[in-house]
Structures are given as C-alpha cells and as structure tokens.
Amino acid sequence: MSHWLEWFVQWTAKFGLNYSFLLDAYQRGSMVNGALTTILLCLFTIIGSLLAGVALAAMLTSGKAYLAKPARVFIEVTRNTPTLVQLYCAFLVLNMLLTQAVGTANPLTPFAWVVIVISLHKGAFHAEALRAGIEAVPVVTLEAASSLAFSSRQLLWNVQLPLAMRFALPSLINNLIDLVKMTAVASAIAVGDITYASIMIWTQSDNVLELMIVLLAFFGLLSFVVNCVGRALEAKLRMPGYGH
Amino acid sequence: MPSPETRAEQPLISLRDIHLSFGSNRVLRGIDLDVQRGQAVSIIGPSGSGKSTILRCITGLLQPQRGNIRVGETEVHKLKSEAQRIELRKRVGFVFQQYNLFPHLSVLENLVIAPRKVLGRNSAQAEQEARALLAKVRMEHKADAYPGQLSGGQQQRVAIARALAMRPELILFDEVTSALDPETVGEVLTVIRELTEEGMTCVLVTHEMRFAEDISDVVYFTENGLIVEHGSAEQIFQRPVSERTQAFLRHALGDAGRRPAAAGDPYLLSNISRYGLSV
Amino acid sequence: MAIDSSASLPLSWPRRHPGKLVLLAALALLLIFGAPKSPVFAALYEWSPALAVGFGQNILISLLAIAIGSLLGLLIGALAVSPLWITRLPARIWVQVFRNAPWLVLIYFTTYVFPFELHIGKSWIAFPDWVKVTIGLALPASANVAEIFRGAIGSIPSTQWEASRSLAFTRGQIFRSIILPQCFKRMLPPWMNLYAVITMGTALASLVGVHDLIDTAQIASNTVNLTGFTVLIYFSVLALFFAYCYPISRITQFLERRYAFS
Numbered sequence: 001m002s003h004w005l006e007w008f009v010q011w012t013a014k015f016g017l018n019y020s021f022l023l024d025a026y027q028r029g030s031m032v033n034g035a036l037t038t039i040l041l042c043l044f045t046i047i048g049s050l051l052a053g054v055a056l057a058a059m060l061t062s063g064k065a066y067l068a069k070p071a072r073v074f075i076e077v078t079r080n081t082p083t084l085v086q087l088y089c090a091f092l093v094l095n096m097l098l099t100q101a102v103g104t105a106n107p108l109t110p111f112a113w114v115v116i117v118i119s120l121h122k123g124a125f126h127a128e129a130l131r132a133g134i135e136a137v138p139v140v141t142l143e144a145a146s147s148l149a150f151s152s153r154q155l156l157w158n159v160q161l162p163l164a165m166r167f168a169l170p171s172l173i174n175n176l177i178d179l180v181k182m183t184a185v186a187s188a189i190a191v192g193d194i195t196y197a198s199i200m201i202w203t204q205s206d207n208v209l210e211l212m213i214v215l216l217a218f219f220g221l222l223s224f225v226v227n228c229v230g231r232a233l234e235a236k237l238r239m240p241g242y243g244h
Numbered sequence: 245m246p247s248p249e250t251r252a253e254q255p256l257i258s259l260r261d262i263h264l265s266f267g268s269n270r271v272l273r274g275i276d277l278d279v280q281r282g283q284a285v286s287i288i289g290p291s292g293s294g295k296s297t298i299l300r301c302i303t304g305l306l307q308p309q310r311g312n313i314r315v316g317e318t319e320v321h322k323l324k325s326e327a328q329r330i331e332l333r334k335r336v337g338f339v340f341q342q343y344n345l346f347p348h349l350s351v352l353e354n355l356v357i358a359p360r361k362v363l364g365r366n367s368a369q370a371e372q373e374a375r376a377l378l379a380k381v382r383m384e385h386k387a388d389a390y391p392g393q394l395s396g397g398q399q400q401r402v403a404i405a406r407a408l409a410m411r412p413e414l415i416l417f418d419e420v421t422s423a424l425d426p427e428t429v430g431e432v433l434t435v436i437r438e439l440t441e442e443g444m445t446c447v448l449v450t451h452e453m454r455f456a457e458d459i460s461d462v463v464y465f466t467e468n469g470l471i472v473e474h475g476s477a478e479q480i481f482q483r484p485v486s487e488r489t490q491a492f493l494r495h496a497l498g499d500a501g502r503r504p505a506a507a508g509d510p511y512l513l514s515n516i517s518r519y520g521l522s523v
Numbered sequence: 524m525a526i527d528s529s530a531s532l533p534l535s536w537p538r539r540h541p542g543k544l545v546l547l548a549a550l551a552l553l554l555i556f557g558a559p560k561s562p563v564f565a566a567l568y569e570w571s572p573a574l575a576v577g578f579g580q581n582i583l584i585s586l587l588a589i590a591i592g593s594l595l596g597l598l599i600g601a602l603a604v605s606p607l608w609i610t611r612l613p614a615r616i617w618v619q620v621f622r623n624a625p626w627l628v629l630i631y632f633t634t635y636v637f638p639f640e641l642h643i644g645k646s647w648i649a650f651p652d653w654v655k656v657t658i659g660l661a662l663p664a665s666a667n668v669a670e671i672f673r674g675a676i677g678s679i680p681s682t683q684w685e686a687s688r689s690l691a692f693t694r695g696q697i698f699r700s701i702i703l704p705q706c707f708k709r710m711l712p713p714w715m716n717l718y719a720v721i722t723m724g725t726a727l728a729s730l731v732g733v734h735d736l737i738d739t740a741q742i743a744s745n746t747v748n749l750t751g752f753t754v755l756i757y758f759s760v761l762a763l764f765f766a767y768c769y770p771i772s773r774i775t776q777f778l779e780r781r782y783a784f785s
Contacts, residue, residue, distance in 0.1 A: 024621075080719070080768040081761050082726035089757045092744070096753065144344030144403075147303055148358040148410060149333035149586060152326060158361060162348050184625035188730055195628060208635040215628050216620070223623050239347045241392015 018207045027201050035218060041114060041183045041193060042222060046176055048119030053126025053172075060131045071127070078124035083185055087117045091189045097201025114186040122179045126172055133168030134160065166237050173230030180222045194218055256281040256414060256445055258468050262301060262311035264294075271297050273469035274310060279447055279462075280413070284440040286448045286456035286477070289466035290492060295449040296341075298466075299416040302447070303336045304329035334362065337407030337415035341422050343399040345391035351378070351402050352387040355409045363410065368479045377405040396431070397428025401435055414445035417494065421452055453496050465489045563751040567759065570743045574756075577739035582651060584735070585722040588660035592721070593714070595661065596668025603673055614669065621666035626659075626724050633659035636730040653735075656728040659776055660721055671713045675706040712779045718770040723764060736760055 002023075009019045021027040035129050059071035078086070091113045099106045108116075145159045163242040187196035257279040264272040271294045279285045287295045300306040301313060303342050304320055313320035315332060323329050345354050355374035359365045378384040381401040391399055400420055407415055419437065421429045433455050440446050441461050456463060456477065463480040465473045465488075473486045479523045602614035621629070633655045640647045679702055687697040689779045729737035740760045 042603065076769065077761075077765060078770075080723075080772055081764045082723040083724040084730075085757070085761050085764060088737070093754050093757045096750070098272075100750065138344075140340060140342050140344045141323035141346065143305060145346075146305055147333055147336075147340075149330045149362045150358065150408070151330055151362075154361055158357060159346055161347075167346060168540055181408055181623070181625040184627040185727075187627070195625075195631075199631070202635065208632070212628065212632045216624050219625055219628065220620075220623050237348070239392055240390040241394075242347050 012035060012210075014041050015132065017210050017213075018205075019210055021201055021205055021207065027060070028204075030192075030197045031194070033216075034192055034194035035230065037111075037191065038183055038186075038193040038195075039222070040161055041111070041186060041191070042180050042226075044115045045118045045122065046184065046226075048115055048121035049126055049175075050172075052119050052123025052131055056123055057130035057134065060127060075124040075127060078121055079128075083118065083121050083182060084188060086121060087185060087189060090117045095189075106239040110189045110191045112184075112235030113189065114183070114191055118179060118182055118185075122175055122182070125178075126168075127169040127173045129171035129175065130172070131165060133164035133166075137163045147196070167241060169230070169234055169237065173227065176226050176230065177223045181219055181228055183217070249510055253280065255279055256314075256316060257302060257447070258311040258314045259298070259302070262298070262308045262313065264297060264301065264306065264308040272301070273310070275466070275469070275471055277464060277471065277474075279445060281445055282443045283461040284446045284448070285461040285462045285464065286450055287464045287466060288450065288453065288456055288480075288492075288496075289464075289472075293466045294469045295466055296418050297445050299338070299418050299447065299449055302416060303338055304332050305338075330362075330503070334410060335413045337412035338408060339400070339403050339407050339415060339417045339420050341419040342404045342434070343391070343396070343423075345399055345403055345406070347391050350390055351383065351387050351394070352404060354391065358406070359409050374405070374409055377408050378402075380408075380438075381405045382431075395428055396424045396441050397431045400424060400432045401430075404432070404439075408439075412437055414447065415439070417446060417448040419449050419451065421450070451496070453481070453493070465492065561751075563749055563755055566743075566747045566749065566752050570739075570747075570756070573739050573743065574736060574759070574763075577734060577736035580653065580733065580735045581722065581725040581728070582767070584657050584660065584725045584728060584733075585718065587657045588664055588721050588725075589718045591661035591667050592664025592717075593656070594663035597672060599665055600669035600672030600676075603669055604676055616664045618669050621662045622670065625661065626663055627727050627730065630656055630659035630731060631725050633662070648686050652731055653728065653733045656725070656731060656733055660724050664717065664721055664731055665725075667717050668714065671710050671717065672706070674713075675709040676702060678709055679705055708782060712775045712782065715771055715775045715778070719768045719775070721764075722768055722771075726764070743755065 005022050005028075009022055012019045021031075055073050056075060059067040060075075062068060071109065091110060095106070095108060095113060098108065141163070142155060142160060145155045156224050183193060184195045186193045187199060190196065195215060198215055201207045257277070259275055259277040262272050262275040263270075275294070275298060277285075277287075277298065287298060289295055301308050302315060302320070302368070304323060305479040308321065311321065314334060318332055320332060320336075322328075324334065324400060345351075349357060352371065352374055352437065355365065355377060356370045359373070373388060375384060378387055381404055383398060383401050383405065385503070386394060386398060386402075391402070394402065394485040396490055404415075404420075420436070421432055424432065429452070433452065437455075437459055448456065448460070457479075457480075460477040462474060463477050463483075464471055465480060465486070467488055473480065473484060473489045480489065481493065485495060599614045599617055602610045603618060605611050605614075634652060637650060637652055637655050637658070683701060683705070684697065685752050687701045692701070725735060726737055728735045729741070732738070737760060740756045744756055747753075
C-alpha cells in the first residue's frame, strides 16, 4: 500500500504536482474519513430525498387542496432559493431555536441537518419528476385496470406507480447525480466531508491544485457510479417496444 | 340461440331510461336496452352518439344521473361504493378501442395479473389458463413478448384474452377495431365471432356494419343519446323503419342502401379508415 | 362566452387566490403596525441598505457569469457539433468535466488557484475575489450552455437539413439562416432556467469571502445578536432570492408552454 503511494507521489512529482500529503498518516486519514463521510452523506440523502419526493408527489397528486397547496408552495420555495441559504436557515436558525428550547439535548448534528436539508431540497425535484410521471400514465390504461376489477389500491401499486416510476426514472437519476455534487455544500457548516478535509489540508500545505484534481476525480467517480446504477435500473425496467 | 322475439326469460342486462350528462353536454337522454344471456348485441350509430358511454355505464366506470341498470341480479345504479362496483366488474369483461394493455408487463403477465391479484387464484393455475386463452386467440407464441412489440391486431387479441381470463359472464367490446390497420381487423373479428358462436354474451359498439349484421342477434341504432330503433340484424339492415336509420346506413355502407356483396368487400376498408382516425 | 372569460382573466386573480390575498394583507398590516415598535424590525430596517448592496453584488456576479458563460458556451457548443473530431473532442471533454463538477469545488478552484494579481504588460492589475467567483460560475455555465445549444440543434428535425440541402445551401448557410434562428427560440427557456440557477449559485460566493448578501446577513446577525433578528434576517435572505428567482421560473414555464404548442 505505502509502496504504491510512494511510487504515485514520485510519479506525479514529475509533472510538478505535490501529493506528499498522501504519505502523512494524519492527512491521509482525514482525507479517507472525508471521502467516507461524503459517501455516507450521499447514501443517506439519496434515500431521504426519494422518501421526501414520494411523500410530496403523493400530496401533489392527492387531489386534496389542503395537501396539494402546501406541497406546491414548499416545492416552489425550495426550487427558487439557494441550497446554501436553506442550509443556513436550517442550521443557523432552526438549530439555534432548537438548542435554545432543549439545550444540549439537541440530537441533531450538522451532518443530520445537511441530510435533512438536501433530502428535502432534492425531494422537491423528485416530486416534480414523479408527478409528471404519474400524469403521463394514460387515463385509458387506468380505466382498463378498473374494468378488470382492480381496487384503487391495487391499481396504484400494480399499474400506476410501476408506469410512473418508469416515466420518471431518467429525471430521478439526473436529480441524484446533481445531489451527489450538492453534498459538497456540507463543508459550509463544517461537516467533515471530502471538501472540508481538502480545505483543511490546503490551508496548511498550499497544494490546492493537487487536491482539486482529487476532488473532481472523486465526485466524478461518485456521479459515474450513480449513473451506472441508474442506467442498469432503467435497462431492467425497460418496456420493450416503448422508447429506447 | 334465442331469437329476439321469444324473450321469455329475464334479460341478463337491462337498461331503463338512462340519462347522463357531462356538464351541459347531455350524452345519454333516456336509453332502454336489453341483452339476453348468450346473445350478441351490437350498438351502431354516428360518432358521438353516446355508444361507448352506454358500455361504460354497464360496467360502472361511469354512473348515470338517472335510470336503472341491472346486470344479472345486480342493480348497478344502486351500487354506492367502489368495492361494490369492483364486484360487478369481476363479472363483466371490457375490451377497449386502444387495447390498453399494461406496457410494463409481458403478454402472459397481462393475462395473469388480474386473476391473481383480484380474484386471488393461484398463479400456476392462472398461468395455465392464460396459456390456453392465448392459444384460443392464436397468440400463444407471443406469451413472453411485451405489448409494445406487437401489432395492433395482436395487442387487441391479447386484450380480449385478458378480459376472458376473468371468466366473465359477458364481454363489452368498445370499437375494438377502430384503431387497427385494415389488414389486422379480420384477425380480431374472427376471435369475436368465435366467442359469439360459443354462446358468450357480447355487447359490441362497432362501425363494422357488415360484421355487426353478420354476428348480431339484436342491433340497436343510437343517435344523439337516444335509441332510434332496434330489432334483429336482418330487420335493421334490410328493412329499417326510421328515416334516421336509413340515412345512417346509406352513409355508412357507402351506397344507396343497396347491399353490396358480403365479406371481403373493399368498401369495408374505406369504412374503417373514415372512423379510425380517433387515435 | 369564450371572449368573455378570457377578457376577465387578469381580473380573476383576487377571486382565484383568496387565501394568498388575505395572507399578503395580514403580512402588510404586521409590517406597517408591528414593525416600528420592535427592535428586531428596526435593526432590519437599519441593515437593509447593506443587504441591498450585498444582493447587488450577487446580481452583478450572476449577470457577468451568464454573459461570459453564454459566449463561451456557444463557442464550445459550436465546436461540439463540428464534424471534425479534433475540435469536437476537447469541447466534449470540457462539457463533461464542468457539468459534472460540484459548483462549490469550481469556485474554490478559481479562488485559490488563480493569482490575486494579474501581470498585464508592465502593470499589475488586482484580481478581486468576486471576479474569480464569477469565472468559477461561468465555467459550469459555459458547459451547460453548450449542452443546451447541442440539444437545441439536435431538436431541429432532420427534414429541415434535408430541405435546406436540397436548396443547395452550404453547411454554414444552413446553420446561419435556417438552423440557428430556430435554435435560439428553443434555447430561451432552458437558458433562463440556467440563469436562475446561477443566481442561486452566487450564494456560494460568501464561502470564499466575497461581501455578498449572505456574508452581509452573517455579519448583521453576529453584530445585532438577537434571536429574533437572526431568524428574521436569514428568512429575509431566503425571501429576497425567492423574489428574484421565482418570476424568472414563472416566465420560463410560460415560454415553455407557449413554444410547446407553436
């Protein structure tokens, strides 16, 4: 392991890049921790955002104004304001109020706030995609299911949602790739993700370019993985004869 | 097959004075219709005369504002909950103009899903039955294909098999050939003809006049939400009483009421293409 | 009947949105009668000029970034659809790299890698942080504009190409007089959407020390140091961004719907 690292540091030095921080156990450790934190953050927010998206989409398509209206307002506010400001409103304002209310018993860490805020933020985008997918299911197909004596619940689970899911999937995958990139904003409230770990290292060692390459490669890799999983899912759910 | 004149037994379907409006648009304005068990009944008439609406009322997809509908022992107009209507739909098959197969399921799964989920049959038995039905509509070789991979005529035959898989007491056909290419109309009509010959109760809304005349026991002619005239196929097509019926048939048959040579007639195709542009 | 209903459409707003109207009225009353007495609102009033200047900085960055990004993006987009692979490949790589990089990382990149002064001729010119942030936002903007351009060109039916070619146009002529005029109309909605996203992206400038709206709000929050004020000022920032971006997104939706039917 260390042998390979040394070789890598020497090899990159030929191009004028200084990767010697990789040989420092402490800095290497914080970088690895940062990478793991980012991966964890992505996993939590992907699940959270999908749950939030399904809930919001259910509200939007419920046909009940007292559910649909608040969901619509929430989605418009979320889509038209910066994530960073939302994060500040949550972490600097709501978290402050929560701490004032319950003191040190406040169970929400900065990590948890990032998960909540990005989940809700991307959930709003998922909800739009899912709503469009649900609306894209032809009325006649639902009528056909009704004529086969499906109950509204069976109709939802066996026909409407499977079709809506397939229509919405490309948008959902794009949203998730965007979500992966968005987790970098966690560094703004000192969550020790890979961006934060890099900032800590480059303020000491002045090797911004080298770390930048690592960051871009890392996020590129994560996006690539999400993309591959998404495409595999699309291929699995493909309806032969429809689309590509 | 009982002729329409000897109606001793109670009809399987009976509609009395059905009124239905969409907003200010009065689609049905007092429809009376009877279907005996084992009969094939066709409803003909100009587009927009409420033919498809009648079928949707029979299976409870639409609820009329006024009037009585009875299917077997079920008073359809009295059904209050969706659960009761679901019980009705288990007994009534429906085949749509646009086939409406489930595109995410294979042909076999399309046939199996409702018997399994709705009727709770075990899957091995449902699958065996589905394969038999596919053979009946000559689609057994496409059991694992997806609807998107089939021609219109093939999809429609699968849709008929899907309705049959529920073992319905009767089947409603809603302009089932209107969206099809002329070449594939025949294969679907053949399947329907076989069903009527086996004694399945069928109600058809159709623009295929030759076919309607050929297979129907009773024909109803509707216009502007009213039944203008009904009677045996022979009477309606050969000796229509109403002037409206005569005018419609003259128009629909593309000739001055004179009957051209039967099946295989090229005018049949022009007939389809005129009404088939509703996609 | 139809004319009647369309004529009354602008007037029907209060009737269609009674809830919103009541809410607005209540908010206005609260501000007019409740605001002067409370120290929290007084502080907000005191800080509002500074906040306005800060938001002006955000808008300046966003306008410059979309301008640079659009010019660069159109150039790269043109290269990306070129028939020569030697120009196509670098353009595609550019688009891939800058579309898939987190914007925050790009902003860190331009801020810390670029020098703080530029040596032009014999003089040194200051290279302030906000300009670096602008470039940091213009990079992903250019990649997105290039992609929007490529998408728009792809969306022009190939029959348009065939028809033009049959009229003996050259490739350049087809682009200039047939394809591009059709493209720009199709590009407008996604381009406006991109502008709104860039405006929201300027919020990241505060993280590299640009004195923008959010930076001002943080300073104000720490200076005034009242719980109520902290709550108020961050939600005011949220409201300001919303007030700027929401109309853009509504116009975008309107254009999308209009072009979808024409």
